[in-house]
Amino acid sequence: MSDNKKFMFVNRKAPYGTIYALESLEVVLITAAFDQDVSLAFLDDGVYQLKKGMQTKGIETKNFSPTYRALEDYDVEKLYVEKEAMEARGLNEDDFIVGVTVLSRAEMGKLMDEQDVVLSF
Amino acid sequence: MKFGIVVNEGPYQHQASDSAYLFAKAAIAAGHEVWRVFFYHDGVNNASRLTEPPQDDRNIVNRWTKLAEDHKVDLVVCVAAALRRGIKEENLAQGFRISGLGQLVESGIKCDRLVTFGD
Amino acid sequence: MLHIVNKSPLTSGTLESCLNTMVDGGDVLLIEDAVYAATAGSAFESKLSAAMGRCKVHVLMPDLEARGLGDRLLAGVSPVDYAGFVALTVSNKNCQSWL
Numbered sequence: 557m558s559d560n561k562k563f564m565f566v567n568r569k570a571p572y573g574t575i576y577a578l579e580s581l582e583v584v585l586i587t588a589a590f591d592q593d594v595s596l597a598f599l600d601d602g603v604y605q606l607k608k609g610m611q612t613k614g615i616e617t618k619n620f621s622p623t624y625r626a627l628e629d630y631d632v633e634k635l636y637v638e639k640e641a642m643e644a645r646g647l648n649e650d651d652f653i654v655g656v657t658v659l660s661r662a663e664m665g666k667l668m669d670e671q672d673v674v675l676s677f
Numbered sequence: 678m679k680f681g682i683v684v685n686e687g688p689y690q691h692q693a694s695d696s697a698y699l700f701a702k703a704a705i706a707a708g709h710e711v712w713r714v715f716f717y718h719d720g721v722n723n724a725s726r727l728t729e730p731p732q733d734d735r736n737i738v739n740r741w742t743k744l745a746e747d748h749k750v751d752l753v754v755c756v757a758a759a760l761r762r763g764i765k766e767e768n769l770a771q772g773f774r775i776s777g778l779g780q781l782v783e784s785g786i787k788c789d790r791l792v793t794f795g796d
Numbered sequence: 797m798l799h800i801v802n803k804s805p806l807t808s809g810t811l812e813s814c815l816n817t818m819v820d821g822g823d824v825l826l827i828e829d830a831v832y833a834a835t836a837g838s839a840f841e842s843k844l845s846a847a848m849g850r851c852k853v854h855v856l857m858p859d860l861e862a863r864g865l866g867d868r869l870l871a872g873v874s875p876v877d878y879a880g881f882v883a884l885t886v887s888n889k890n891c892q893s894w895l
Contacts, residue, residue, distance in 0.1 A: 561786055566892065568813070576685075576895075579718055579758060586778040590786065600813055638817075665817040669797050673785040674892035675793060677685060677718065678886055685895070692828045696802075699858075703878035709886075790885050792800075793893040 561672035562593045567602030568676065571621070572612070577605045578620050580677040585623075588630035595634035595671075596627075597664060598656070603641045608653040624654045638664050680704050681784030682714045685795030687722035688737035689730065694723050697794040698740055705748050712788055713751040714741070715781045716773075718795070721759040724752070726770035738770045745772035753780045798884050798891035802828035805840040812843065814894045820850045823884055825876070831860040835868040848872045856881055 565584050571577040587594050598606060605621070612619040627635070635656045642648065642658065649658060659667065668674060682701055686693035701711045716723050728738045745752050752773040754764060759775055769775060785791050799818050805811040811833055814824065824847070826834050833840050834855035844853060857875045860866050869875060876884065885891050 559786055563782075563785060566894075568810075568895070575718065582757060583717075583778055583781060587782045587785075590779065590782045592782070592786070599817070600809065640816075661817050665819045668817070668892065669819045669822070669890075671890055671892075673791050674890060675683070675785070675791070676893055676895045677793075677795065680885075692802075696827060696859075699878050700881060704882045707879060707882050709882065790891060792885055792891060793895065795893065795895045796802075 560592060562595070562670065563587050563673045563675065564595050564597055564668060564671040566597045566599065566668070566674060566676035567605055568600040570601040570604040571610075572615065572617060576677040577602070581620060581623055583675065583677075584627070584632060585630055588627075588632045594632050595636060595667070596632070597636045597638070597668070599638045599641050599664065603637055603645055603647060606637070606652040606654065606656065607647070608651060621653050627654070636664060636667065678709045678789040679787065680709055680711045681788035681791040682711060683781065683784075683791065683793040683795070684714060684716050684720040684723060685718040685793065687719040688728065690719070691796055693794040693796065694720070694737055695735075698737070698744065700792065700794070701744060701750065711748065711750045713753055713780065713784045715784055716752070716754045717758050717781065719762065720795070721754050721762055721764045724754045724759070724764055724770050724773040725768055727768050728770075742770055742772035755781070798823045798825060798888035800825050800827060800891060800893045801830040801833075802893070802895070804829040805833045805843070806838070810894050811840070815843070815847045815851070818851060822851050823854060823888055824851055825854045825856065825881060825884055827856040827859055827881070831855050831863060831865070834860060834870050834873045835865050836870045837868065841870060844870065845872065854880070854884060
């Protein structure tokens with residue numbers, strides 16, 4: 557068995573309402589350190605995780621969105637956003653805190669199918 | 678086959694832990710190996726030895742402990758998630774150990790299949 | 797790929813997202829509250845029936861029976877027990893839980 561696998565992290569939940577987005581990001585950073593082929597997929601409300609301009613002072617919670625920008629330093633550069641989910645939320649690529657690749661739903665499904673390990677939180 | 682299992686929700690509140698346990702038992706019964714169960718998010722609460730369910734209910738924590746004893750399943754609790762939620766060595770149930778997220782990644786690398794149970 | 801879904805389709809868009817995104821020919825397993833999707837007469841029936849032309853849909857019977865709907869299994873959905881769940885994870889080269 558190869559020790560280098562294709563890991564995909566599927567993010568479908570909005571930030572702050574629950575802790576999943578933050579704790580998912582923690583796993584991503586660790587996985588990158590294991591020298592695996594890492595990609596992140598943002599579907600449904602997960603797209604909101606990438607919205608720039610978060611101001612979390614008023615809810616006394618740490619704004620963890622700058623971490624998405626740090627992913628590049630960990631060689632995590634494959635960030636995919638589902639086009640239909642993005643458009644359904646009135647967002648476009650300029651709304652995101654980091655550069656992403658926008659994929660159609662069908663392209664996203666195909667990419668998922670090619671993974672060895674898919675983790676969703 | 679070698680299985681890894683991830684549990685992301687706490688006991689009793691959500692069915693995830695029950696589903697994961699029954700899946701693990703069925704995998705072992707079919708002759709597979711359950712190499713590791715990794716507890717993350719509120720799933721770390723599965724490892725509290727202070728849990729006291731009513732007597733006529735299943736004991737989810739003890740059930741995991743017994744599975745670990747009977748079938749050498751490695752029960753790993755994420756340290757960062759555990760500390761956030763007050764799970765420490767001092768209240769850790771038997772059969773569980775606290776370790777880092779690397780143990781989850783390792784499950785993904787070493788197991789033939791990694792199956793997640795959560796909300 | 798095996799797609800595992802655990803939410804009722806009447807309160808969550810998860811199953812619909814899964815069915816819309818997945819590659820044709822995959823397996824879908826309904827567990828926990830997603831088993832309501834596998835019942836005849838639900839508002840989701842037509843959508844699930846349409847999806848069954850593109851993928852194979854399975855339901856975890858212990859979860860359906862626990863919810864009092866063991867006798868309402870929608871035609872075309874394949875009933876499995878936990879051993880069948882394990883077998884599906886083995887026969888597919890990968891799996892994902894739609895959480």
